[in-house]
Each structure stands twice: as C-alpha cells, then as structure tokens.
Amino acid sequence: MAIEKRSTPMLDQLESGPWPSFISGIKRLRDEHPDERINEVTNDLLGQLEHSYETRKGYWKGGTISVFRYGGGIIPRFSEVGDTFPKSREFHTLRVQPAPGNFYTTDMLRQLTDSWEKYGSGLTTYHGQTGNIMFIGTDNAGVQPFFDEINEYGWDLGGAGPCVRTAMSCVGAARCEMSCTNEQKAHRLLVNNFTDDVHRPALPYKFKFKISGCSNDCQNSIERADMAVIGTWRDEMKINQDEWKAYVERKGRQHVVDNITSRCPTQAMTLNEDDSLTVDNKNCVRCMHCLNVVPKALHPGDDHGVTILVGGKRTLKIGDLMGTVLIPFKKLETEEDWEELVELAEEMIDFWAENALEHERCGEMIERIGLVNFLEGIGVDVDPNMVSEPRQCSYVRMDGWDEEAVKWFDRQAEA
Amino acid sequence: MAVEMREPIETGSPDPFQYMHPTMRRNFGMWKYHTHPQPGVLLHVADHGDKLWTVKAGTQRILDVFSMRTLCDIADNYSDGFIRFTIRSNPEFYVTEESRVQPLIDALEGAGFIVGGTQNSVASLSHTQGWLHCDIPGTDASGVVKSMMDELIGEFKAADMPNRVHITTSCCQINCGGQGDIAINVQHTKPPKINHDLVSAVCERPSVVARCPVAAIRPAIVNGKPSLEVDEKKCICCGACFPPCPPMQINDAEHSKLAIWVGGNHSNARGKPTFQKLVAAGIPNNPPRWPEATAIVKRILKEYKAGARDWERIGEWVERIGWPRFFELMELPFTKYHIDNWRGARKSYNASTHIRF
Numbered sequence: 001m002a003i004e005k006r007s008t009p010m011l012d013q014l015e016s017g018p019w020p021s022f023i024s025g026i027k028r029l030r031d032e033h034p035d036e037r038i039n040e041v042t043n044d045l046l047g048q049l050e051h052s053y054e055t056r057k058g059y060w061k062g063g064t065i066s067v068f069r070y071g072g073g074i075i076p077r078f079s080e081v082g083d084t085f086p087k088s089r090e091f092h093t094l095r096v097q098p099a100p101g102n103f104y105t106t107d108m109l110r111q112l113t114d115s116w117e118k119y120g121s122g123l124t125t126y127h128g129q130t131g132n133i134m135f136i137g138t139d140n141a142g143v144q145p146f147f148d149e150i151n152e153y154g155w156d157l158g159g160a161g162p163c164v165r166t167a168m169s170c171v172g173a174a175r176c177e178m179s180c181t182n183e184q185k186a187h188r189l190l191v192n193n194f195t196d197d198v199h200r201p202a203l204p205y206k207f208k209f210k211i212s213g214c215s216n217d218c219q220n221s222i223e224r225a226d227m228a229v230i231g232t233w234r235d236e237m238k239i240n241q242d243e244w245k246a247y248v249e250r251k252g253r254q255h256v257v258d259n260i261t262s263r264c265p266t267q268a269m270t271l272n273e274d275d276s277l278t279v280d281n282k283n284c285v286r287c288m289h290c291l292n293v294v295p296k297a298l299h300p301g302d303d304h305g306v307t308i309l310v311g312g313k314r315t316l317k318i319g320d321l322m323g324t325v326l327i328p329f330k331k332l333e334t335e336e337d338w339e340e341l342v343e344l345a346e347e348m349i350d351f352w353a354e355n356a357l358e359h360e361r362c363g364e365m366i367e368r369i370g371l372v373n374f375l376e377g378i379g380v381d382v383d384p385n386m387v388s389e390p391r392q393c394s395y396v397r398m399d400g401w402d403e404e405a406v407k408w409f410d411r412q413a414e415a
Numbered sequence: 416m417a418v419e420m421r422e423p424i425e426t427g428s429p430d431p432f433q434y435m436h437p438t439m440r441r442n443f444g445m446w447k448y449h450t451h452p453q454p455g456v457l458l459h460v461a462d463h464g465d466k467l468w469t470v471k472a473g474t475q476r477i478l479d480v481f482s483m484r485t486l487c488d489i490a491d492n493y494s495d496g497f498i499r500f501t502i503r504s505n506p507e508f509y510v511t512e513e514s515r516v517q518p519l520i521d522a523l524e525g526a527g528f529i530v531g532g533t534q535n536s537v538a539s540l541s542h543t544q545g546w547l548h549c550d551i552p553g554t555d556a557s558g559v560v561k562s563m564m565d566e567l568i569g570e571f572k573a574a575d576m577p578n579r580v581h582i583t584t585s586c587c588q589i590n591c592g593g594q595g596d597i598a599i600n601v602q603h604t605k606p607p608k609i610n611h612d613l614v615s616a617v618c619e620r621p622s623v624v625a626r627c628p629v630a631a632i633r634p635a636i637v638n639g640k641p642s643l644e645v646d647e648k649k650c651i652c653c654g655a656c657f658p659p660c661p662p663m664q665i666n667d668a669e670h671s672k673l674a675i676w677v678g679g680n681h682s683n684a685r686g687k688p689t690f691q692k693l694v695a696a697g698i699p700n701n702p703p704r705w706p707e708a709t710a711i712v713k714r715i716l717k718e719y720k721a722g723a724r725d726w727e728r729i730g731e732w733v734e735r736i737g738w739p740r741f742f743e744l745m746e747l748p749f750t751k752y753h754i755d756n757w758r759g760a761r762k763s764y765n766a767s768t769h770i771r772f
Binding site: 117218 | 448469474476480481484486487529541546548562589591625681683684702724
C-alpha cells in the first residue's frame with residue numbers, strides 16, 4: 001500500500017546545492033526502501049522535522065529506556081506531536097562504542113547496517129560528539145532485539161547520563177608519525193575498566209576519557225575530557241638535517257624564519273648560517289608546530305610517554321573549563337605503567353564520585369575545592385608544571401611551609 | 416511466566432586491530448612522515464618504506480542505509496575494504512598504490528560525496544542533533560550544516576586557507592558542538608516560559624533549582640500548586656533549567672537567536688589551546704537555510720584568508736591584529752555584551768597601555 005507522503009516544502013529546499021543532503025537520504029528511505037515500516041517511520045519523521053522548521057521548535061521529549069541489566073546507553077525520544085506523526089512517535093537512539101580510532105571493515109559496517117535495518121529507521125551517524133556510533137530512531141520494541149543482535153557479534157552500548165562515557169582516540173600510531181603513545185591501548189584499558197560505570201549511570205555527572213597521540217590534540221581532549229591523555233616525549237626531538245636543509249633550500253631562509261623559527265613559542269630554534277637547525281631541547285615545550293610544518297625533517301624523540309590533564313568540560317554549569325596538568329610525564333612502557341594509568345583514573349573517579357555535588361563535572365569540583373585539595377585527595381604530589389605561574393595573592397596561611405619544603409627536597413632527592 | 420532475557424556481554428570498546436588496514440597493522444607505531452599531495456589526499460610513508468594514501472570525503476553525516484552501502488561499495492571496489500571515520504565524521508579510504516588514488520576520488524565524487532577537508536581547508540562542520548533528535552534544541556543542526564557547506568564547499572575542497580578552520584554548531588548553550596575557530600550557537604534572549612500546571616508532576620524541583628548557574632530559580636506556590644519561579648532580572652536565559660524541567664520552555668520561535676563566536680582552538684601548536692570569543696549575536700534563527708548566519712561566517716573567512724599569515728588559526732590572527740581591528744574589518748558592532756562578566760572575567764580586561772592606533 002502506498003503511503004501518503006508528508007508535504008515538506010521547507011525541507012525540500014535542503015535538497016538543492018552541491019553538498020550531500022541528509023533530507024534526500026531520509027526521503028530515499030521513505031520512497032525506495034523495501035520495508036514498509038521504514039517508509040512509514042521516515043515519512044512521519046520528515047513530517048515532524050518539517051513542523052519544527054515551520055514553528056522553529058523541537059518536539060522530542062526524553063524518558064527512561066534501556067536494555068536488560070543496563071541503565072543507560074540509550075537516548076530515549078518520545079514525540080510531543082505523536083498523534084499527528086504516529087509512526088515516529090517513539091524514536092530512540094542507541095549509542096554504541098566504536099573501536100579506538102574508529103576503524104571498520106566494510107564487512108562489519110554492512111553487518112551493522114543490516115541489523116539496524118531490521119529494527120531501526122535506517123539512519124545512523126558515525127559518530128556523535130561523544131564518540132559513539134549513533135543508531136538513530138527505533139521504537140520501544142526495537143531497542144532490546146537490536147542490542148542483543150549486535151552485542152552477540154562484539155558491539156556494546158556506550159554511556160548516556162551521569163556515567164563514564166564512551167572514550168575517543170585519534171588514528172594515532174596506526175597512521176601518524178606524530179604518535180607518541182599507544183592510543184588504542186590507553187583507550188581500551190581506561191574505558192573498558194569502567195564498563196559497569198558506563199552501563200549503569202550512578203556518578204555525579206558525565207566523565208570522559210579522550211586520548212590524543214601528540215599535542216596537536218586532534219581529539220580536543222584538553223577542552224572537553226575529564227581525563228585527557230596526550231602523547232609526548234622527554235628526550236631530544238629528532239632532526240634529519242639533510243631533509244631540513246633541503247626544505248630551507250626549497251623554501252628560502254626568509255620563509256623558514258617567518259613560518260617556523262620565529263613561530264616557536266619559546267624561541268628554542270636557531271637557523272644556522274649553513275642552513276642547519278639547532279634546537280634548544282630544554283626549552284622546547286613540544287607544541288608540535290615545527291613538526292607539523294616539516295614532518296619529513298622533524299620528529300618526536302624516542303623516549304615516549306603521556307601528559308595527563310584533568311577537568312576539561314563544556315559550558316554547563318560554571319562555564320567552559322580547560323583541563324589542568326595533573327601528571328606532566330608518565331612513561332607507558334611496562335604493564336605496571338599501564339596499570340598505574342588505570343589506577344590513577346580509578347582514584348580520580350572514586351574521589352570525584354564521593355565529593356562532587358550532583359551534576360558537577362570533575363573540573364567544576366576542582367574549581368570549587370581547589371586543585372591542592374584534589375591532589376591530596378587522590379595522592380598526587382604538587383608539581384610546578386601544573387600552573388602557568390605561582391600564586392600572586394599574599395592572602396594565604398603558610399605555617400606549614402617548612403614541612404612542605406622538606407617534602408619537595410625529599411622528592412627531588414628520590415628522583 | 417516471565418520471558419527469559421538474554422544476558423548482555425559487557426565487552427565495551429572492541430579491539431581496533433581487527434578493523435585496521437593491513438598496512439596500518441604492519442606499520443603500527445612505525446610511521447616516518449606524511450605529505451599532502453593534493454587536497455583531500457594524505458600520503459603516509461613508513462620507516463620501512465610502505466606507503467599509504469588516505470582519501471577523505473565529506474558526507475551528509477546523517478547516513479541512511481543506502482548512502483552507507485554506497486560508501487562500502489566504493490571501499491570494496493576502489494580501496495581495500497576498510498573505512499575509518501575522523502572526529503568530524505568524514506570517512507577515510509586507504510590505498511597502497513598511487514595509481515588507485517584518482518579512481519577512488521572519481522568514484523566518491525561520482526556518488527555525490529565531496530573529497531577534501533585535509534590540512535588548511537575549512538573542514539566539515541561538526542554538529543549535534545538539532546530538531547531531528549535532540550530534546551532541547553533551539554535550532555536544527557544538520558540543516559545548518561547542509562546550508563553552510565553548500566556555500567563553503569570550495570573552501571572544503573581547496574585547502575588554501577592560512578591554516579585549518581574548524582567550524583562547529585550547537586543547538587543550545589550547553590555547546591555540544593564544542594569549541595571551534597568559528598562556532599554558530601543558539602543564544603536564547605528571553606527567560607523560560609513556565610507551564611505551572613505541569614512543574615510539580617514533571618520536575619524534580621530541588622535539582623532544577625540547583626541547576627541554575629546564577630541562582631535565579633526558587634520554589635514557589637503558583638495557583639495553589641507547587642511550582643518554580645524565575646527571577647527574570649537575574650536570569651541569563653541560558654536554558655540550563657529546560658532539560659531537567661521541560662515545562663520551563665526556553666525555545667522561542669522569535670527570541671531564540673544565533674550567536675557567532677571565533678578563536679577556539681584545541682591544538683597546542685604555537686600557543687596553548689584557546690576558547691572561542693563572542694563576536695556577533697541577535698542573528699535570526701532562520702530555517703531552512705539560515706542565510707544571515709552563513710553571510711557572517713563567509714565574511715569572517717574572507718577577512719581571515721586575506722589578512723592572516725600562514726599557519727595562523729583564526730584566533731591567532733585576531734590576537735595579532737587586535738580585536739578592535741577585527742570588529743572594524745568585519746563591520747560588526749562592539750557592544751556591552753562583548754565584555755565578559757563571568758568568573759575570571761578580569762583576566763580578559765586590558766590592564767596595559769597596549770593599544771593599536
């Protein structure tokens with residue numbers, strides 16, 4: 001039976017133009033998909049979306065939907081205008097955790113697509129802003145069987161609500177010469193240690209891990225991860241002088257001064273008279289600029305590790321916060337090193353879960369209680385790399401100075 | 416009798432190596448350098464000489480099963496059956512011989528996808544769910560992106576900006592789209608309209624009171640029913656109360672506007688990461704194509720391309736030329752709303768005589 005197509009004059013205007021149109025895609029599901037259920041769901045979805053465009057308002061409401069034994073992982077959506085658009089009245093999204101780096105074989109993408117077609121609207125996004133595969137639009141009855149089917153061949157739900165969220169990591173060592181750590185391993189060790197906290201939301205609010213292989217921070221981890229793990233190195237950067245000189249010869253000395261040496265944030269580069277390069281590695285802050293410009297000549301050193309920052313987040317509630325350095329350099333080489341990384345995450349999450357207010361991100365809690373109280377709570381020693389500069393305000397009680405100074409010198413002696 | 420439920424297998428994030436191109440598996444952690452042979456294409460060379468070309472494509476992001484299968488067909492026919500998605504939702508395809516690059520590009524473009532988005536291009540807009548799926552959106556997301564990318568497709572394909580440009584959109588002030596060199600975000604301008612008949616039944620009132628960033632919400636009895644009231648003089652119209660309390664409707668066809676922010680940058684290259692700053696507001700939320708917002712974005716890109724030095728991101732360029740000059744170039748008003756009054760605002764005040772004339 002042919003369906004009566006919703007009139008969508010405003011959405012139709014999004015079908016013209018050179019960029020691929022999501023409206024054309026949804027219409028194709030309505031008009032060409034062999035399953036009548038999908039035709040009807042997408043027809044009413046288009047109807048509701050057109051209604052939003054006309055009235056400039058959203059018409060979805062949340063609710064509580066999950067799968068057996070879990071509490072989260074689904075974004076429930078019930079339509080407020082379901083009587084008018086009944087076939088898309090229930091339109092829930094399942095968040096599914098991808099592999100670190102978002103790698104797929106076409107076989108696996110086809111298998112996931114086939115499963116989704118059986119139970120859902122046929123719409124997906126790879127991936128949402130938190131990093132999940134978004135299977136967009138199924139009804140109450142479709143959630144459990146779709147999850148059961150894909151869970152059977154290796155896919156699990158991600159986080160939604162106040163819980164540990166799906167992690168994100170860059171392409172990393174798989175295809176990037178800047179990579180200074182095993183992003184895939186860090187990603188899976190961290191997030192998969194907390195599967196219970198991912199699936200059963202019981203924390204003050206969300207907690208996100210993001211892993212970038214270098215300071216270019218392609219995963220935006222400093223800006224939006226509660227725990228950011230970023231690859232770095234502590235020995236000297238590697239310079240292939242032949243490649244460097246070839247670059248200088250090709251581009252000219254002026255170009256190199258204007259674009260590379262003068263742009264070094266700590267003035268750590270000298271272009272020598274013979275066109276070779278000298279780097280003051282003690283003052284290099286591993287910003288990545290020169291490596292980005294001349295990737296053929298300049299490379300990270302060999303003594304790899306990670307910098308760990310804590311407390312990045314978006315606007316709600318106290319305004320955007322960047323992460324703060326917690327561990328300036330952590331070697332991730334032995335299995336013991338990796339265990340320590342996970343233990344640090346456990347310490348942080350435990351302390352935050354016990355001390356945060358409801359709906360308070362880790363960075364907001366640190367803002368409220370002070371970085372030093374947080375450090376003492378999780379057993380991490382202070383380090384001058386944690387601040388841009390020392391205290392400016394003299395209004396502070398310092399009668400513990402002598403003991404604190406002894407602690408510092410003792411730690412220096414141990415190192 | 417109870418139905419037997421299947422126990423979940425709590426595997427979490429799966430092993431990526433099973434889905435990785437064999438050249439990536441073989442050279443894991445052993446890449447030497449990369450080049451950018453043409454827009455949309457990267458060439459990575461490994462220590463032992465293996466070469467891998469990456470071709471990146473822009474899509475509509477909300478992928479229907481037909482489009483997904485087309486992407487899979489292209490990967491099967493023209494590359495090696497592997498796809499990776501970038502953080503901005505672009506699929507990447509991989510080949511190990513240079514001769515296979517152009518046929519892959521032709522296949523992608525022939526199917527309507529757009530090859531580009533590498534290095535110093537305007538990358539695909541990152542966006543959220545909007546009216547298609549979010550419960551609190553002030554605008555659409557996919558439609559804004561489609562409209563803007565139709566206009567910015569040349570910049571996506573060309574890679575001729577001073578440095579890369581990341582544009583983001585967010586449909587509410589929580590800003591899920593994230594920080595961007597340019598961010599187009601909903602900005603509400605009126606306090607929520609409260610349906611007092613529903614509040615006590617729908618909302619957990621103490622949580623709603625706690626959610627307000629400026630303590631403008633208090634419990635009240637209205638028309639004999641427990642409800643909430645908003646001190647409209649204190650209210651900053653952020654909409655934070657709306658998600659936990661839908662009867663406090665913040666979205667408004669007329670008064671929910673768009674604002675544009677610039678200078679967000681996640682990278683540590685040259686300077687430390689930066690947050691975006693307000694430049695324009697009061698922009699109409701005007702579906703289906705949002706022409707007013709797109710015009711401002713295009714103007715920013717034009718001035719940035721003309722004025723910035725190579726490698727300067729938008730925020731770095733403005734930092735160098737100064738904000739007064741930026742507003743002058745853009746012919747945008749500088750208003751009292753541009754002066755921050757939030758936590759840490761003092762850090763943004765000019766405590767010096769550094770002034771450009």
